[in-house]
Amino acid sequence: MYLNSIFTNPERLERLLDIAQSSFLPLLEGAIQYTIPLTLISFTIGLMLATLTALARISTIKPLQIVARIYVSIIRGTPLLVQLSILFYGLPTIGITLEPFTAAIMGFSLNVGAYASEVIRAAILSIPKGQWEAANTIGMSYSQALKRIILPQASRVSIPPLSNTFISLVKDTSLASFILVTEMFRRAQEIAAFNYEFLLLYSQAGLMYWIICFLLSLVQGRLENRFDRYVAKA
Amino acid sequence: MIAINNLHKSFGDLEVLKGIDLNVEKGQAVVVIGPSGSGKTTFLRCLNILETPTAGTVAIDGQVADFSKPLSKKKIMDFRKQSAMVFQHYNLFPHMTALENVMEGPVTVQKIDRAKARAKAEDLLTKVGLKEKMNDYPFQLSGGQQQRVGIARALALEPKVMLFDEPTSALDPELVGEVLQVMKELALEGMTMVVVTHEMRFAKGVADEVLFMDGGHIIERGTPQQIFDNPQEERTKQFLNLIQKADTI
Numbered sequence: 500m501y502l503n504s505i506f507t508n509p510e511r512l513e514r515l516l517d518i519a520q521s522s523f524l525p526l527l528e529g530a531i532q533y534t535i536p537l538t539l540i541s542f543t544i545g546l547m548l549a550t551l552t553a554l555a556r557i558s559t560i561k562p563l564q565i566v567a568r569i570y571v572s573i574i575r576g577t578p579l580l581v582q583l584s585i586l587f588y589g590l591p592t593i594g595i596t597l598e599p600f601t602a603a604i605m606g607f608s609l610n611v612g613a614y615a616s617e618v619i620r621a622a623i624l625s626i627p628k629g630q631w632e633a634a635n636t637i638g639m640s641y642s643q644a645l646k647r648i649i650l651p652q653a654s655r656v657s658i659p660p661l662s663n664t665f666i667s668l669v670k671d672t673s674l675a676s677f678i679l680v681t682e683m684f685r686r687a688q689e690i691a692a693f694n695y696e697f698l699l700l701y702s703q704a705g706l707m708y709w710i711i712c713f714l715l716s717l718v719q720g721r722l723e724n725r726f727d728r729y730v731a732k733a
Numbered sequence: 734m735i736a737i738n739n740l741h742k743s744f745g746d747l748e749v750l751k752g753i754d755l756n757v758e759k760g761q762a763v764v765v766i767g768p769s770g771s772g773k774t775t776f777l778r779c780l781n782i783l784e785t786p787t788a789g790t791v792a793i794d795g796q797v798a799d800f801s802k803p804l805s806k807k808k809i810m811d812f813r814k815q816s817a818m819v820f821q822h823y824n825l826f827p828h829m830t831a832l833e834n835v836m837e838g839p840v841t842v843q844k845i846d847r848a849k850a851r852a853k854a855e856d857l858l859t860k861v862g863l864k865e866k867m868n869d870y871p872f873q874l875s876g877g878q879q880q881r882v883g884i885a886r887a888l889a890l891e892p893k894v895m896l897f898d899e900p901t902s903a904l905d906p907e908l909v910g911e912v913l914q915v916m917k918e919l920a921l922e923g924m925t926m927v928v929v930t931h932e933m934r935f936a937k938g939v940a941d942e943v944l945f946m947d948g949g950h951i952i953e954r955g956t957p958q959q960i961f962d963n964p965q966e967e968r969t970k971q972f973l974n975l976i977q978k979a980d981t982i
Binding site: 627629630632633635636637638639640641643647648651652655728729730731 | 781783806810813814817818820822824825826827828829837838841842843870871872886887889890
């Protein structure tokens with residue numbers, strides 16, 4: 500019916516093309532202003548949080564291990580939408596009011612921190628014990644060994660799974676629409692609410708998410724190549 | 734140079750070292766032989782505190798580590814600086830070139846100026862015959878070459894004692910010679926060395942003293958001639974017999 504009406508009614512086709520064209524810039528603006536910054540900032544903070552959490556998990560200090568475990572368990576065990584709602588709609592009840600963007604950054608960072616910590620933990624554990632020993636025998640402290648020897652090797656291992664986390668995050672930022680961040684998907688909602696072309700606008704937003712993710716997977720490929728330079732080619 | 738007193742090490746209920754005493758003079762090359770499971774590798778690792786002994790003392794060049802009480806991290810790190818370790822599986826850093834592997838200790842740990850460290854690393858790699866391979870990553874090198882980088886990396890720290898843990902056991906037979914040659918030169922230059930090995934010819938040719946270990950004890954010790962030509966202990970004889978038999982198959 501929908502397609503039929505497009506082909507039988509040239510005016511309808513023209514209207515759709517007009518809307519698609521005029522909504523492109525607002526959507527792009529939403530992506531550049533919010534979707535991409537949200538992703539980049541949250542991923543950077545999240546990665547730092549994840550590294551600390553991973554180190555806490557593999558440390559020999561019991562309380563640290565427990566705190567890290569509880570954090571990961573809570574974040575992984577509750578929906579992201581619920582976490583964002585608590586931060587933005589819940590916290591004002593106890594007197595903490597956050598800007599939509601701030602709440603979104605906090606929510607996404609905590610989320611990435613928990614998921615990526617498991618990736619980083621596994622990557623660190625995958626480095627042979629002999630590497631720690633060699634680092635120790637040349638006199639390195641724990642933090643020197645970690646920084647110079649272990650993490651550089653662990654990063655190579657963790658690029659593919661971390662790319663997964665990153666790409667998921669790009670799409671998850673659409674949930675920020677729910678806490679009033681005018682990112683790309685919320686722009687689409689707003690335009691569609693005005694002209695009722697839901698199918699068109701949501702498809703257009705979807706297409707733009709896809710393009711962003713596609714570009715990111717190209718970056719992943721390049722990163723993998725760069726890190727593979729010291730590995731024997733099979 | 735090394736004074737070891739009543740050294741004990743247990744893993745849980747399993748006692749691996751049952752009281753080792755040993756003195757090594759400066760410039761001596763000591764070779765430790767013995768069947769697998771005799772505790773010789775554990776013994777060597779204790780000297781670098783890669784394993785923490787359960788009791789006893791080790792002194793290297795006057796610096797004493799007393800294992801009857803827990804040591805602080807700083808104490809362990811200070812003590813480690815006396816010696817350097819060469820591993821059976823080389824344990825080179827795969828993400829660094831040969832040159833970077835050798836520079837890593839001096840630059841990161843000793844905070845030596847990069848250019849100086851580089852010059853020194855180049856000298857050491859030249860010394861072990863790898864001048865042309867300086868910029869190769871470990872995966873591009875043969876086992877023998879990797880192990881020579883391992884030796885250069887250890888030497889870069891200017892240790893007072895070099896510890897070798899079965900340095901040729903993982904190598905193809907034709908690559909063993911090049912590594913032993915480097916070790917022999919080191920011994921001739923007067924480096925104090927403790928070598929755990931199965932290379933009896935190396936023990937005969939290079940060692941000042943040979944230790945035979947079994948069951949967590951030093952069973953017998955002496956010059957290579959004494960141990961190989963005229964062993965006194967039954968267990969030493971059995972071990973040497975088995976090795977000779979394997980050679981004649």
